[in-house]
Amino acid sequence: MDVRYATNPDDARSYGTEELRDRYLVTDLFVPGEVRLTYSHQDRVILGGAMPIADLPLSLPVDDAVRTEYFCQRRELAVFCVDGAAAVTVDGVEYVLTGRDLLYIGRGSEQVSFAARDGLRAPKLYLCSAPAHQTHPTVLVRADQVQPINLGTEKGANRRRLHRYIDGTLVTSCQLMMGFTEILPGSVWNTMPCHTHARRTECYLYFDLAESARVVHLMGRPEETRHLIVGNEQAVISPAWSVHSGVGTSDYSFVWCMAGENYSFEDMDHVDMADLR
Template identity: 65%
Template sequence: MDVRYSTNPAEARGFDTAQLRRHYLVEDVFVPGELRLTYSHEDRVVLGGAVPGAEPLRLESDDTLRTDHFCERRELAAFCVDGRGAVVCDGTAYPVERGDLAYIGRGTREVSFSSADPAAPARFYLASAPAHQDLPTTLVHAKDVPPVELGAAETSNERTIRRYIDGTLVESCQLMMGWTQLAPGSVWNTMPAHTHLRRTECYFYFDLDEDARLVHLLGEPDQTRHLIVRNEQAVISPSWSIHAGAATGSYSFIWFMAGENYRFDDMDHVAMADLR
C-alpha cells in the first residue's frame, strides 16, 4: 500500500512538478492481475484498483491500517469501470458490469474481485473511508441511478452526473461517490471551481483517449497549480484545494469524498475573477 502524507497550502506553493505528482497523482491505478491501493492521510481515504485475471484478487488488510481485515473499521465502494465480474463479500457474489457499484459495509471480513472473462478482465475502481457503524452491503446498477444534466455545450461543460452514494440509493457513514460523464465536445469539469474545507475529494479519470491528456487544476484559488493526467489516473485533492480540469477530448471521472459532513452541496464556490 502506497502512503501519501498530508500537505498544507503553504508547503504546496513551493512544490515543483515532480513533487506535485508525487503527493497528489496516483499514476498506476490499474495493473493486470494486481490489486493496488493508495492510502492518503487526507481524511484517511484509500483509493485503488483491481484487475483480476484467471484467479480472483482478495482484498487484504495492511500494516498501514493495522486491522485484522480491511473493512474491520472501514466502508468500501467498488465501481466497475469496464468488463464484467463479481464482488464477493463474505461468500455472497454480487455480479457487476460497467457502471455498476457495490457498497461494502463496515465489518465485512472477506472481500474479493473476479472477472467473468479473464481475456477481457473487469476493472474495479476502489474507494474507502473510515466508518463508525455497520451498514448493509448494497449493489447499485447504473440503470437505477437517476442522471442529472448540468452545463451547456456553449460553455464546453455539458455533462451528466450520477450520484451513487449520497444517502439516497445507498446509506453510508461518510463516503460519497458518483460518476460524471462529459458530453462529446465538452471538456471542462467542475468550473467555476470550488473548495470544501470539510471534505477531501478524489477524482479518477477514465474514458480518455490514450493519446489525450487532461490538465487538472489544484491548489489554493489564488495559488493554482496543475497536473498533466492521462487515462485511468487519479488525483487526491486536499480539502483546501480546488479540483477542476479540462482535457483535449471528452472523458469520464469518478469522484468520491469523505470528511466532516455528509452534504453534497457543501461547496465554497470561487469566482472566476478570483482564480490566479
C-alpha cells in the same frame, strides 16, 4: 500499499512538477492480476484498483498502514466497475458487476474478493474507502438505477451528466460519497466554475480518455492554482483546501469520491471565476 502523507497549502505552493505528481497523482492503478492501494492521510482515504484475471481471484488485502484484522473492520468501501465484468464476493455472497455498476460494502465485512466474469478479459475495478463509525448494509447499484443530472452549457464547454450513487439516497453510508460524471461530446470542462469544501477530501479518477488525450487538472488554493497533466485511468487526491477542476483535450469521464467532516453533497464553497489565479 503506497502511503501519501497530508500536505498543507503553504508547503504545496513551493512544489515543482515532480513533487506535485508524487504527492497528489496516483498512477498504475490497474495491473493485471493485482490489487493496488494508495493510502492518503487526507481524511484517511484509500484509493485502489483491482484487476483480476481469469481463474485467479484476488483477495482484498489489509496492510500495516491500516493495522486492523481485516480491511473493512473499521472501514467502508465502494467498488466501481470501470470496464469489463467482475464478481465481487463479500462474506460468501457474490455480486456481479458490469460497466458503471457500483457495490457499496459496509463496515464489518470480513472477506472481500474479486474475480473476472468475462473469459480472458480482465475487468477494471476502482476502489475507494474511508473510515466508518457506523455500519450500513452492502448494496449493489446498477448503472441504470441512477437518474443522471444534466449540468453546464454548450457555450461554457462544460455540458456534463452527473451520476450520484452514494449520497444518502440510493445508498446510505457513514461518510463516503461517490459517483461519476460524463463530459459530453463537444465539451471539455468539469466542475467549472470550481469550488472547494474545507470539510472533505475529494478524489477524481479520470477514465474514458483516448491513449493520446490528457486532462489538465487544476488544484491548489483558488488564488494560487497549480496543475497536473493526467492520463487515462489515473487519479488525483485533492486536499480539502484545494480546488478540483479540469479541462481535457477531448471528452472523458471521471469518478468522484469524497470523505470528511459532514454528509452533505451540496456543501461547497464556490469560487468566482474572477478570483482564480
